[in-house]
Amino acid sequence: MSTDSTPLDRRRDAQALPAPDADALAHSAQLEALIRAQIADSGGAIPFSRFMELALYAPGLGYYSAGASKFGESGDFVTAPELGPIFAACVADAVAPVLQQLGADAPAAPGVFLELGGGTGAFAEVALKRLLELDALPGRYAILEPSAQLRQRQRERLQERLTPPLFELVEWLDGPLPGDWNGVLFANEVIDALPTPRFAIEADEVYEEHVAVEDGRLVRVLRPADGFLGHAVRHLERQLGQRFAHGYQSEVLPQLPYWLQAVSGGLQRGAMLFVDYGYARGEYYLPERSDGTLRAFYRHRMHGEPLLWPGLQDLTASVDFTALAEAGVAAGFDFAGYCSQASFLLGNGLAGVLERIERIADEGERLRRTQEVKRLTLPSEMGERFQVMGFEKDVEFGAAFLAGDLSFRL
DSSP: OEEESOOHHHHHHHHTSOOOOHHHHHHHHHHHHHHHHHHHHTTSEEEHHHHHHHHHHSTTTSTTTSOSOOBSTTSSBOOHHHHOSHHHHHHHHHHHHHHHHHHHHOTTSOOEEEEEOOTTSHHHHHHHHHHHHTTOOOSEEEEEOOOHHHHHHHHHHHHHHSOHHHHTTEEEESSSOOSEEEEEEEEESOGGGSOOOEEEEETTEEEEEEEEEETTEEEEEEEEOOHHHHHHHHHHHHHHTSOOOTTOEEEOOTTHHHHHHHHHTEEEEEEEEEEEEEEOHHHHTOTTOTTOSOEEEETTEEESOTTSSTTSSEEEOOEEHHHHHHHHHHTTOEEEEEEEHHHHHHTTTHHHHHHHHHTOOOHHHHHHHHHHHHHHHOTTTTTTTEEEEEEEESSOOOSTTOSSBOGGGO
16 A cells, blocks of 8 residues: 655655755665665565664664764754754753752762764753853763764864863763763754654554555555554554544654663663654644654755655654653653743743843854844744753752743643
8 A cells, every 4th residue: 555656745845955966866876775675675665664764874874874964054954052052051051950969969970961962062062161160060971973973073073172171071972871870861853863653544544654666766655553553553542532534644653762761771860851843742643734744854955755865864753742751751750841942941041141142242243142042942943843851860950941831731
């Protein structure tokens, strides 16, 4: 059963994109050959989640594993830390009380700050400098980064811009922290890039979206869902109090609790903080959102053709923050708060930032920082689309989530 034969509107979106150069197309062709081989070995189709995993993370070929520029104006998207120093400084203000509590109880080992996916290193640079100002430095700053190219970029940036004592705190990990640990886990725009299953409802039965080869090209097709995915979809329906309509398609991430437990590992005391775009469950699965939230990003253009040019574009799906809250509590943490990015920044030092901006003498720099604040906080930009959720265990965030609480939506 076919679910996507490149509909006309998606084809038009793809045709409007700037064409990759010959080297990029050759790179994509290598990855597509790997995907086609897996499809052949799997009886003619692989789950969309497996396609997404290969497209983003296949060693040396996937979008996040290869060396192409991804962040900033020359890449495919801009994240909050890449806009300037404000976002990271406010996050540091939010987690400083946690690190101070850990340091007060164990001065010789004041906790670890674990960042999932370090981007260009921009966040780590600002966060460490701000935590130093706040007398809340962690004992170690660990970055879990799957891309060797990004690791090198982060290392070069931080070595150049941090003093030696600060740089010596930084380390890179190949996997979750081993053993028991105390500290803070932070992830900005990470969950949206987890390989997600796609489901569809046909005649009240649950199907899973797969990727196959038809007429020589990759296409999206439906296959009956296995018990794991089917149970997850029926759980959603029970929570929502109604069945999904015939033809409804979306995403669900039943492996989220397992992922969260894996990345937090042996975190015994501390906090977790997640920033991403998404919705509470009731908003995520609105009837009118009948094709889900899956999107592709290429050269700052968002479009709906995820099979185009594997390895050259980012693939994301919005976060079900209700599911994240459930996963955090199931992992043994207390729910600390949930709010929009704008509210979170306003509650964690943005007022002081605005005062400092007003005192900047250089008009150009003052304008850049003002524009940065607008992009981070305006509802039409990142302010409402991005949301923040925190968890704590035997520590307290303090005032981090006092502004704009949205937990009633969960």
